[in-house]
Amino acid sequence: xxxxxxxxxxxxxxxxxxxxxxxxxxxxxxxxxxxxxxxxxxxxxxxxxxxxxxxxxxxxxxxxxxxxxxxxxxxxxxxxxxxxxxxxxxxxxxxxxxxxxxxxxxxxxxxxxxxxxxxxxxxxxxxxxxxxxxxxxxxxxxxxxxxxxxxxxxxxxxxxxxxxxxxxxxxxxxxxxxxxxxxxxxxxxxxxxxxxxxxxxxxxxxxxxxxxxxxxxxxxxxxxxxxxxxxxxxxxxxxxxxxxxxxxxxxxxxxxxxxxxxxxxxxxxxxxxxxxxxxxxxxxxxxxxxxxxxxxxxxxxxxxxxxxxxxxxxxxxxxxxxxxxxxxxxxxxxxxxxxxxxxxxxxxxxxxxxxxxxxxxxxxxxxxxxxxxxxxxxxxxxxxxxxxxxxxxxxxxxxxxxxxxxxxxxxxxxxxxxxxxxxxxxxxxxxxxxxxxxxxxxxxxxxxxxxxxxxxxxxxxxxxxxxxxxxxxxxxxxxxxxxxxxxxxxxxxxxxxxxxxxxxxxxxxxxxxxxxxxxxxxxxxxxxxxxxxxxxxxxxxxxxxxxxxxxxxxxxxxxxxxxxxxxxxxxxxxxxxxxxxxxxxxxxxxxxxxxxxxxxxxxxxxxxxxx
Ligand code: AGP
Numbered sequence: 001x002x003x004x005x006x007x008x009x010x011x012x013x014x015x016x017x018x019x020x021x022x023x024x025x026x027x028x029x030x031x032x033x034x035x036x037x038x039x040x041x042x043x044x045x046x047x048x049x050x051x052x053x054x055x056x057x058x059x060x061x062x063x064x065x066x067x068x069x070x071x072x073x074x075x076x077x078x079x080x081x082x083x084x085x086x087x088x089x090x091x092x093x094x095x096x097x098x099x100x101x102x103x104x105x106x107x108x109x110x111x112x113x114x115x116x117x118x119x120x121x122x123x124x125x126x127x128x129x130x131x132x133x134x135x136x137x138x139x140x141x142x143x144x145x146x147x148x149x150x151x152x153x154x155x156x157x158x159x160x161x162x163x164x165x166x167x168x169x170x171x172x173x174x175x176x177x178x179x180x181x182x183x184x185x186x187x188x189x190x191x192x193x194x195x196x197x198x199x200x201x202x203x204x205x206x207x208x209x210x211x212x213x214x215x216x217x218x219x220x221x222x223x224x225x226x227x228x229x230x231x232x233x234x235x236x237x238x239x240x241x242x243x244x245x246x247x248x249x250x251x252x253x254x255x256x257x258x259x260x261x262x263x264x265x266x267x268x269x270x271x272x273x274x275x276x277x278x279x280x281x282x283x284x285x286x287x288x289x290x291x292x293x294x295x296x297x298x299x300x301x302x303x304x305x306x307x308x309x310x311x312x313x314x315x316x317x318x319x320x321x322x323x324x325x326x327x328x329x330x331x332x333x334x335x336x337x338x339x340x341x342x343x344x345x346x347x348x349x350x351x352x353x354x355x356x357x358x359x360x361x362x363x364x365x366x367x368x369x370x371x372x373x374x375x376x377x378x379x380x381x382x383x384x385x386x387x388x389x390x391x392x393x394x395x396x397x398x399x400x401x402x403x404x405x406x407x408x409x410x411x412x413x414x415x416x417x418x419x420x421x422x423x424x425x426x427x428x429x430x431x432x433x434x435x436x437x438x439x440x441x442x443x444x445x446x447x448x449x450x451x452x453x454x455x456x457x458x459x460x461x462x463x464x465x466x467x468x469x470x471x472x473x474x475x476x477x478x479x480x481x482x483x484x485x486x487x488x489x490x491x492x493x494x495x496x497x498x499x500x501x502x503x504x505x506x507x508x509x510x511x512x513x514x515x516x517x518x519x520x521x522x523x524x525x526x527x528x529x530x531x532x533x534x535x536x537x538x539x540x541x542x543x544x545x546x547x548x549x550x551x552x553x554x555x556x557x558x559x560x561x562x563x564x565x566x567x568x569x570x571x572x573x574x575x576x577x578x579x580x581x582x583x584x585x586x587x588x589x590x591x592x593x594x595x596x597x598x599x600x601x602x603x604x605x606x607x608x609x610x611x
Contacts, residue, residue: 002072002073002074002087002100002101002102002192002609003020003021003024003025003072003073003101003191003192003193003196004070004071004072004087004099004100004101004158004159004160004179004190004191004192005017005020005021005024005070005071005072005099005160005189005190005191005192005196006068006069006070006071006099006160006162006170006172006189006190006191006215007020007068007069007070007170007187007188007189007190008067008068008168008169008170008187008188008215008216008217009067009068009184009186009187009188009217010066010067010186010187010217011066011067012066012187013036013064013066013067013068013069014034014036014059014062014064014066014069016189016200017034017036017069017070017071018034018052018055018056018059018071019196020071020189020191020196020197021034021052021055021071021072021073022052023191023193023195023196023198024073024191024192024193024195024196025051025052025073025600030049030050030074031047031048031049031050031073031074031082031083031085031086032047032048032051032052032055032071032072032073032074032086033045033046033047033048033055033071033072033074033086033087033088033099034046034047034055034059034069034070034071034072034088035069035070035071035088035090035097035099035162036064036066036068036069037067037068037069037162037164037167038064039067041164041165041167042164043090043094043095043097043162043164044062044064045088045090045097046058046059047083047086047087047088048083048086049082049083049086052073067167067168067217068162068167068168068169068170069162070088070097070098070099070160070161070162070170071088071099072086072087072088072099072100072101074086074087084122084123084124085123085124085125087099087100087125087127089122089123089125089127089128089130089131090131091119091131091132091134091135091138092119092120092132092135093135094164095135095138095163095164095165096131096134096135096138096142096145096161096162096163097131097161097162097163097164098127098130098131098134098159098160098161098162099127099159099160100127100130100157100158100159101157101158101159101177101178101179101192101609102155102156102157102158102159102175102176102177102609102610103126103155103156103610103611104126104127104129104130104153104154104155104157105154105155105156106152106153106154106155107126107129107155110129110133110152110153111129111132114129114132114133114136117136119132119135119136126155130149130153130157130159133149133152133153134146134149134161136149137149138163138165140165140166141166142161142162142163142166142169142171142214143169143171143212143214143223145163146161146171146173146212147212147223147225147228150173150175150212150225151225155175155176156175156176156177156357156609156610157173157174157175157176157177158172158173158174158175158177158178158179158192158207159172159173159174160172160190168216168217169214169215169216170188170190170214170215170216171212171213171214171215172190172207172212172213172215173207173211173212173213173225174207174208174209174210174211175209175210175225176209176357176360176383176609177192177355177609178192178193178206178355178382178383178609179191179192179206179207180192180193180194180197180204180205180206180207180381181204181205181207181213181215181220181235182194182197182200182201182203182204183201183203183204183205183220183235184200184201184203186217186218187217188215188217188220189201190213190215193379194238194240194379194380194381195240195398195400197240198240198241202237202238202239202240203235203236203237204235204236204237204238204381205222205233205234205235205236206381206386207222208386210224210225210226211223211224211225211231212224212225238380238381240398252401252588252592252598252599253400253401253599254401254403254405254492254584254588254598254599255588255598257399257400257401257405257406258405258406258451258581258584258585258588259451260397260406261405261406261409261447261451261581262443262444262445262447262448262451263444264394264395264396264397264406264409264410265409265410265413265440265443265444265447265577266444267395267396267397267410268394268395268396268410268413268414268417269413269417269440269441270395272417273417273437273440273441274437275434275437275438275441276434277430277433277434278420278424278428278429278430278431278432278433278434278435278436278437279420279421279424279433279437280417280418280420280421280424280433280437282392282417282418282421284390284391284392284393285374285390285391285392285418285421287390288372288389288390290425292372293346293372293422293425294425294426295344296324296344296345296346296372296422297324297325297344297345298324298325298326298327298344298345298346299318299324299325299326299327299345299346299347299348300326300327300328300329300334300339300341300345300346300347300348300366300371301314301315301326301327301328301329301347301348301349301350302328302329302330302331302334302347302348302349302350302359302362302363302366303328303330303331303349303350303351303359304330304331304332304351304356304358304359304608305404305487305608306352306404306407306408306484306487307350307351307352307356307359307404307408307411308328308330308331308350309408309480309481309483309484309487310350310408310411310412310415310480310484311328311348311350311415312328312479312480312483313412313415313477313480313481313573313576314326314328314348314350314411314412314415314418314419315327315328316476316477316573317415317416317419317477317573318415318418318419318422318423320573321419321420321423321428321432321436321573322419322422322423322426322428323423323426323427323428324422324426329362330358331349331356331358331359331360331361331362332358332611334362334365334366335358335361335362335365339365339366339369341366341369341370341371342369342370342371343370343371343372345366345371345372346371346372346373346374347362347363347366347371347372347373347374348374348375348376348391348418349362349363349373349374349375349376349377349384349388350375350376350411350415351375351376351377351378351382351384352377352378352379352394352396352399352404352407352408352411352607353378353379353382353606353607353609354375354377354378354379354382354383354384354385355379355382355383355384355607355609356384356607356608356609357608357609357610357611358608358611359384360383360384360387361611363375363384363387363388364387367387372389373387373388373389374388374389374390374391374392375387375388375390375391375392376391376392376394376411376414376415376418377391377392377393377394378393378394378395378396378399378407378410379398380393392414392417392418394407394410394411394414395410396409396410399606400599400606401598401599401600402491402599402600402601402604402605402606403488403491403492403587403598403601403604405488405580405584408484408580409447409577409580409581412574412576412577412580413440413443413577416436416440416573416574417440419436419573420433420436420437435571436571436573439570439571439574440574442570443570443574443577443578446567446568446570446577446578447577447578447581449552449567449568450567450568450578450581450582451581451585453565453566453582454585456565457565457582457585457586457589458585458589460547460563460565460586460589461585461586461588461589461590461592461593462589462593463563464518464547464586464590465493465589465590465593465594467495467516467517467518468495468496468516469495469496469497469512469516469517469518470486470489470495470496470497470498470517470518470519470520471486471497471498471500471505471509471512471513471517471518471519471520472485472486472489472497472498472499472500472519472520472522472583473499473500473501473502473505473519473520473521473522473532473535474499474501474502474521474522474523474532474579475501475502475503475528475531475532476526476527476528476572477526477572477573477575477576478522478523478524478526478575478576478579479501479502480576481522481576481579481580481583482499482500482501482502482520482522483499484499484580484583485497485499485520485522485579485580485583485586485587486498486499487499488583488584488587489583489586489587489590491601491604492587492588492590492591492596492598492601493587493590493591493594493596493598494594494596494601494602495590502521502528502531502532502535503531503535505535505538505539506535506538510538510539510542513539513542513543513544514542514543514544515543515544515545517544518544518545518546518547518562519536519539519544519545519546519547520546520547520548520549520583520586521535521536521546521547521548521549521550521561522549522579522583523536523548523549523550523557524549524550524551524567524569524572524575524578524579525550525551525554525569526572526575527572529550533556533557533560536548536557536560536561537560540560540561545562546560546561546562546563547561547562547563547564547565547586548560548561548563548564548565549564549565549566549567549579549582549583550564550565550566550567551566551567551568551569552566552567552568552569553566553569554566565582567579567581567582
């Protein structure tokens with residue numbers, strides 16, 4: 001969601017901060033700002049609505065003090081996108097400057113108290129309350145003021161604060177929203193996402209909830225906000241390659257990430273399959289007492305958006321091949337339920353970013369109730385990864401495009417590995433385990449085959465890009481893929497699309513079908529193929545146009561459908577991986593046809609860290 005960055009060192013604040021904001025652009029934003037302490041202790045602050053480039057152009061010729069600064073990309077929650085609502089926010093005397101990612105839940109009562117005490121507010125944001133709260137407690141020492149201010153605050157925050165009257169330090173604090181510190185010789189960087197540090201350092205500390213950091217040019221200290229005790233944390237070296245976050249010759253990150261999928265599947269499975277023994281090897285689960293895993297009687301898989309659809313595919317897999325009862329819950333719903341959970345329930349959170357507020361809140365609810373908490377996460381060191389007892393990293397690499405594609409493919413593959421891992425503890429035979437793992441090892445090649453068809457899919461995208469409605473239909477393993485395909489074309493090209501279970505079409509949606517309402521059928525030759533053929537006949541009889549995704553070599557549909565996209569044959573449980581690729585390419589090319597920014601769709605954020 002919002003992105004924050006900070007710098008303290010010899011010089012170079014402005015350059016690092018602007019570069020960091022550019023690295024954080026993918027998270028989605030509507031305004032940005034920067035504040036740097038000038039030599040002589042004046043603070044320069046510039047804020048702009050719109051793209052980072054506009055902010056950069058506004059200050060590129062400025063000669064600023066370069067020792068300490070903060071910056072922010074804002075995705076509006078409280079208060080419309082405007083310069084006055086953009087961060088950094090300051091206090092009445094322009095002494096305290098602060099950037100924040102999260103939500104201050106009790107900001108209204110705090111603001112009323114501060115206004116009664118004479119504070120004058122300039123914005124409509126919850127964040128500005130923090131700046132005035134720090135001002136209220138400021139007596140010359142910035143960290144003491146921030147510490148005391150946070151004791152009055154309820155909500156989520158990752159924040160960075162500087163002060164004109166205490167200029168040689170950067171104070172940071174974290175609760176629920178992510179924050180990472182990066183260390184280099186004579187300078188320290190902070191960011192809400194490690195990708196902002198790539199090329200500057202690989203030595204990082206991930207802040208944990210309830211911690212406050214005091215950073216000076218040549219030292220740092222981390223304190224517990226609760227009891228003011230010092231927390232001993234040393235930097236770790238992480239592998240983040242700059243090329244991972246470049247486009248590698250593609251016009252868009254989205255296309256790069258779709259075409260990366262064969263490599264992503266290899267990375268997600270590398271070292272995790274003992275095919276000859278039909279065993280999955282998942283170090284992140286082996287840390288657990290295996291008896292505890294074996295005693296699990298049901299699994300609740302939690303996710304939001306695409307992650308919830310991956311969870312639905314996992315539900316079919318685990319039930320069919322591991323014999324475990326599974327239910328899928330939306331993060332935004334589970335947190336408000338009264339779930340029946342005990343120590344024999346595993347709660348598995350699927351999240352690319354590992355920072356989605358609704359999924360995190362559900363995770364904390366599950367922890368409170370004693371569930372075994374597991375995660376499938378792409379961002380190393382993210383909150384879900386640190387708050388779960390065990391889990392599996394996707395190793396899909398940084399996913400920059402807001403619409404998730406390669407991470408989703410990785411989530412399906414990791415769920416298949418977990419199915420083998422859990423299944424082989426239960427009734428799954430070595431033969432079946434071997435069969436599944438062999439098919440998984442074939443997937444990169446099969447995905448390459450589908451990608452070879454990209455020009456045909458681009459032609460289809462041109463043919464269908466003017467339609468304003470689509471119905472996506474699938475059954476069993478590909479019912480969630482109908483949801484995913486519809487979500488992708490919605491979020492990338494803003495076209496209205498509904499994903500539906502094939503069997504549900506006759507219960508209403510078919511009333512919408514005519515020649516202006518094309519249907520996309522995900523209909524590989526699997527156990528429900530015949531049923532999908534009946535649905536296609538129903539659509540054709542009403543003049544509906546059909547795009548079918550079916551198994552290579554299947555010629556049965558030629559008289560029924562308008563267009564066909566072929567995918568290679570594989571195990572039914574793995575067809576979602578292959579079916580997604582044409583759906584992703586179709587959505588991307590339709591978005592391009594419509595002249596849209598398919599990497600950063602309007603109104604969307606890469607990681608929804610607010611509720
Ligand atoms: C996917 O294309 C969307 N951008 C969105 O639905 C996303 O999947 C959802 O917000 C969950 O994000 P997470 O995987 O980082 O938790």
